[in-house]
Amino acid sequence: MEVSMTVNGREVTGDVEPRTLLVHFIRENLRLTGTHVGCETGYCGACTVHLDGKPVKSCTIFAVQVEGAAITTIEGMASNGELHPVQEGFWERHGLQCGFCTPGMIMSAAALLEENNNPSEDEIRHGIEGNLCRCTGYHNIVRAVEYAGAKIRGDEPAPPDWEGGE
Amino acid sequence: MATTSVMGGSVRRREDPALIQGTGIYVDDLQPTGLLQVAFLRSPMARAKITTLDASAARDMDGVIAIYTHEDVEHLGPLLAQVPIGKLRPLLADGEVNHVGEAVAMVVAETRHLAQDAADAIDVEYDVLPAVIDLKKAASDEVKVHEELESNVIHTWTYYGYWDALGLEDQTPLVDAAMGRDDAVVVSLEMINQRLIPVAIEPRSVMAEYNSGYNRFTVHSSTQVPHALGGAISKTFGMVASDVRVIAPEVGGGFGSKLNVYNDEVLVAFAAKDLGRTVKWTETRREAAGSTIHGRGWIGTATLVGTKDGEFLGYKLEALADMGAYSQNFTVAIPLLGLWIGSGQYKMPVSWTVDCVVTNTMTTDAYRGAGRPEAIYYLERVIDAYAREIGMDPFEVRKRNFWQPDEFPATMGCGFALDSGDYAANVDKLMEVADYAGLLEMRDKAREEGRYVGVGVGSYVEVCGFGPAVLAEIGFSWSNYGLPASFNGSGLVRVNPDATATVVIGTGPSGQGHETTWAQIVGDGLGIPVENIRVLHGDTREHPMGIGTFGSRSVAVDGAATFEATKRVKEKAAKIAAHLLEAAPEDIEFADNGAHVVGSEDQRVEWAAIAKAAYQAHTSPDDVESGLEAHTAFSPGNATWPFGSHIAVVEVDPDTGDVKLLRYIGVDDCGVEINPMIVNGQIHGGIAQGIGQAMFEAAVYDASGNLLTGSLLDYPIPTAADLPSFELDRTVTPTDVNPMGVKGVGEAGTIGTAHTIVNAVVDALSPLGVKHIDMPLRPQRVWAAIQEARG
Numbered sequence A: 001m002e003v004s005m006t007v008n009g010r011e012v013t014g015d016v017e018p019r020t021l022l023v024h025f026i027r028e029n030l031r032l033t034g035t036h037v038g039c040e041t042g043y044c045g046a047c048t049v050h051l052d053g054k055p056v057k058s059c060t061i062f063a064v065q066v067e068g069a070a071i072t073t074i075e076g077m078a079s080n081g082e083l084h085p086v087q088e089g090f091w092e093r094h095g096l097q098c099g100f101c102t103p104g105m106i107m108s109a110a111a112l113l114e115e116n117n118n119p120s121e122d123e124i125r126h127g128i129e130g131n132l133c134r135c136t137g138y139h140n141i142v143r144a145v146e147y148a149g150a151k152i153r154g155d156e157p158a159p160p161d162w163e164g165g166e
Numbered sequence B: 001m002a003t004t005s006v007m008g009g010s011v012r013r014r015e016d017p018a019l020i021q022g023t024g025i026y027v028d029d030l031q032p033t034g035l036l037q038v039a040f041l042r043s044p045m046a047r048a049k050i051t052t053l054d055a056s057a058a059r060d061m062d063g064v065i066a067i068y069t070h071e072d073v074e075h076l077g078p079l080l081a082q083v084p085i086g087k088l089r090p091l092l093a094d095g096e097v098n099h100v101g102e103a104v105a106m107v108v109a110e111t112r113h114l115a116q117d118a119a120d121a122i123d124v125e126y127d128v129l130p131a132v133i134d135l136k137k138a139a140s141d142e143v144k145v146h147e148e149l150e151s152n153v154i155h156t157w158t159y160y161g162y163w164d165a166l167g168l169e170d171q172t173p174l175v176d177a178a179m180g181r182d183d184a185v186v187v188s189l190e191m192i193n194q195r196l197i198p199v200a201i202e203p204r205s206v207m208a209e210y211n212s213g214y215n216r217f218t219v220h221s222s223t224q225v226p227h228a229l230g231g232a233i234s235k236t237f238g239m240v241a242s243d244v245r246v247i248a249p250e251v252g253g254g255f256g257s258k259l260n261v262y263n264d265e266v267l268v269a270f271a272a273k274d275l276g277r278t279v280k281w282t283e284t285r286r287e288a289a290g291s292t293i294h295g296r297g298w299i300g301t302a303t304l305v306g307t308k309d310g311e312f313l314g315y316k317l318e319a320l321a322d323m324g325a326y327s328q329n330f331t332v333a334i335p336l337l338g339l340w341i342g343s344g345q346y347k348m349p350v351s352w353t354v355d356c357v358v359t360n361t362m363t364t365d366a367y368r369g370a371g372r373p374e375a376i377y378y379l380e381r382v383i384d385a386y387a388r389e390i391g392m393d394p395f396e397v398r399k400r401n402f403w404q405p406d407e408f409p410a411t412m413g414c415g416f417a418l419d420s421g422d423y424a425a426n427v428d429k430l431m432e433v434a435d436y437a438g439l440l441e442m443r444d445k446a447r448e449e450g451r452y453v454g455v456g457v458g459s460y461v462e463v464c465g466f467g468p469a470v471l472a473e474i475g476f477s478w479s480n481y482g483l484p485a486s487f488n489g490s491g492l493v494r495v496n497p498d499a500t501a502t503v504v505i506g507t508g509p510s511g512q513g514h515e516t517t518w519a520q521i522v523g524d525g526l527g528i529p530v531e532n533i534r535v536l537h538g539d540t541r542e543h544p545m546g547i548g549t550f551g552s553r554s555v556a557v558d559g560a561a562t563f564e565a566t567k568r569v570k571e572k573a574a575k576i577a578a579h580l581l582e583a584a585p586e587d588i589e590f591a592d593n594g595a596h597v598v599g600s601e602d603q604r605v606e607w608a609a610i611a612k613a614a615y616q617a618h619t620s621p622d623d624v625e626s627g628l629e630a631h632t633a634f635s636p637g638n639a640t641w642p643f644g645s646h647i648a649v650v651e652v653d654p655d656t657g658d659v660k661l662l663r664y665i666g667v668d669d670c671g672v673e674i675n676p677m678i679v680n681g682q683i684h685g686g687i688a689q690g691i692g693q694a695m696f697e698a699a700v701y702d703a704s705g706n707l708l709t710g711s712l713l714d715y716p717i718p719t720a721a722d723l724p725s726f727e728l729d730r731t732v733t734p735t736d737v738n739p740m741g742v743k744g745v746g747e748a749g750t751i752g753t754a755h756t757i758v759n760a761v762v763d764a765l766s767p768l769g770v771k772h773i774d775m776p777l778r779p780q781r782v783w784a785a786i787q788e789a790r791g
Helices: A020-028 A083-094 A102-115 A120-126 A139-153 B015-022 B070-076 B111-118 B135-141 B170-181 B226-236 B263-275 B285-290 B329-341 B372-391 B394-401 B423-433 B437-446 B469-474 B514-526 B554-581 B607-614 B676-696 B748-768 B779-790
Strands: A002-007 A009-013 A048-051 A054-057 A070-072 B036-042 B050-053 B064-068 B101-109 B122-127 B154-158 B187-191 B204-211 B216-221 B244-247 B278-283 B298-308 B312-324 B350-358 B452-461 B488-497 B500-503 B533-536 B588-591 B596-597 B600-606 B631-633 B645-654 B659-669 B726-730
Touching: A009 A020, A009 B533, A048 A102, A054 A102, A054 B111, A070 B263, A083 A102, A083 A139, A083 B015, A102 A120, A102 A139, A102 B015, A102 B659, A102 B748, A120 A139, A120 B645, A139 B329, A139 B676, B036 B111, B036 B263, B036 B285, B050 B469, B064 B111, B064 B329, B070 B263, B122 B554, B135 B312, B154 B329, B154 B659, B170 B298, B187 B372, B187 B452, B204 B263, B204 B329, B216 B226, B226 B244, B226 B263, B263 B278, B263 B394, B263 B437, B285 B350, B285 B631, B312 B329, B312 B372, B312 B779, B329 B372, B372 B394, B372 B748, B394 B452, B423 B437, B423 B452, B423 B659, B423 B726, B437 B645, B452 B748, B488 B514, B488 B554, B488 B607, B488 B779, B500 B514, B500 B554, B514 B554, B554 B596, B554 B607, B554 B631, B588 B600, B596 B607, B600 B607, B645 B748, B659 B676, B659 B748, B748 B779
Parallel strands: A002 A070, B036 B278, B216 B244, B312 B350, B500 B533, B659 B726
Antiparallel strands: A002 A009, A048 A054, A048 A070, B036 B101, B050 B122, B064 B101, B154 B350, B187 B298, B204 B216, B204 B278, B298 B312, B452 B645, B488 B500, B488 B631, B588 B596, B596 B600, B645 B659
């Protein structure tokens, strides 16, 4: 079946089986491999992308279901060589270790901050609880999202809570 | 901005720009033209004879290239284990299956979906045999897992007898005599340290290509041990190791689950060679849950003997450890890692016996901590129960029995010596930063209000930095994969003509930030900015002898080797700089991307000039060969022994059994730190996995051997909403085992946590008389314990 959509601002088309998941279309047809597959069942969130501006787990949707939609993946987050504030926050606050959950985590966090750019710690933790990370214990992910929220609001981010400076 | 003052600095990670923009490459991201995909047919039975295995219909399906069964690969296997006790796993099931998820056949097809379709179409009939799942039942030998083995108990580790060469004395009579003393307080707890699934978020993936003209393999694998995999493949196919290039690109978490060399990695290489095509397999989450190694799985009784006023007189552990059906890499050796810290931080006689038992379940092996979280859990839980019994503060009891600072190196009954430590100072710092007295006051006040608040404490020492060459004698080496027989460290440092430095190491990181940490080690030594340093790892072609990343070993062993190599490069560079500056080499100092004469900073030459001169014979001194690199090996004389203490504050809802973790505070000591930001991250992740075991996770098989926890729905690892922020601090006690004084920190958080949480929940419920609840402390279990206590 032929399917067409906009991905990271570009029109794309592809020939897929009806059973092709959106995540496989993105990874295999479009070769955008920043969106990851961690569980194929919608629990881990590594495949999170934005569908018409909302975060969705792309392993729970068939490619043919999003005909005509606008998709943003991790590769579309930085613009004109500038990192998205959430990407910057993850780098500045050590919000990642192995990096496998990171693209999905960044997509969820960016969507959260889109709705509320000054979330409490509790709101951040509940906002990203659909994305699993096994490396960080989430501590520095929360700090990264707080950093990004401050940047988006135009505030000075809180200093890091580790020794040894920035 | 250039960063040159780097050791001890929280330098942002060099790895991150690619990972946060989605351009980091993991194995499953590789999609070369003409790629074939693999699916495995796996056993749905825990124990059965295979009576029919007919793949003829599946072979005729569209897109199917090949289907392999045991007969096709029998001549290649089995893959050896480093401690080959028990039954080795056949490459594919050889007429019988011994756990759900065991690979029966391998399908190669044009796409992943077609491979899976064909696997489903293979006709298999099983003659079901009784499965042995329960550990105690298995140990009784009522039914044997493998007819050819004498017993389901395939090995017994004892504190004194694990290594005859040491000639150790059995301390059991001392412990028994202590129990008989009139003033003895004897406290015993039977406890389960449940089986866990590691759950790296990246499923394992392997891709192999074989060039028959060159007789060479190139294998990409999501592995912590690329050199071991290269060794295993070369040995399997009768090649030299140098003709098997293994690349571990980005690896999405390991935690020990990617420290094995797996049958599937060898089978994918076999298919690539047999078919002359590039072949890839990526496990599904269900396969990750049931066919990649598990960890823990102990049941045992811990007994502490002490006086009424808090002096320890002895400790005894008698436990069964679940090995699963087959022995893989280090399976049987895992309890030994726990044995070495069997006495914890305490000076007392120890009797320690662990039986290794086979069952019809997936193999167990190294999962974060590997034997050490189990050992510390039993010891620290029973210490807590003892403190409660004699009515003494649990930190006070610990401090009373710690090894004292002037006793290090402290030789334990197991024959090893704790390298360095000031355990009481570590506890004092934790009590201060946590305001321990204030926490107890808060708890007592909450109790008066009828709330169930608990303050749990725990300490730990661990053993890491593997390792001393002598351990090869008891299986800690890759010699069964044909590699040199010791876990040395090595590092290559080269300054290039463009004044960048290249560092090549044989580690296999999966998120630990080695590209940053090693850039700091070398940058600090040479005065080269970390931005100008490239760190290469995870590629057997780049580095001749890598051991991999596991057992918190990388910085303490390979980092130390790199530190030494850096010194040698510096010595040579000093001669060149001295030549250029017309000064003496001993007067040269490196800083700010150049070198200057000590005390005279305007007599300076840039690294750009030094590096250029080093590669041109006519500009370098006569007695200096051109080129600027050094490769150094490091063999530590001892393991390293990090330690720490933690506090957990919990509140239990008595109506629902729900446990809320209010605070988690840790003071850890991993010796000297290179990058405190990365150290914090390692401890955070370790704590989260310890909390996962204490509160949420359990790998469960039913009585007939079906895995009930094969998805992330049934096996709930902690989410962000389950955890609080962690409060960390440190003490720093350097080790003299290596020249940097570093100890290792990858597993510490996990080893220090599970008992701390359980101690807190038991403390919260102590007014009801609850003495122990087995992990995981999910509401149902906690609620049941409350009901039982209330009668």
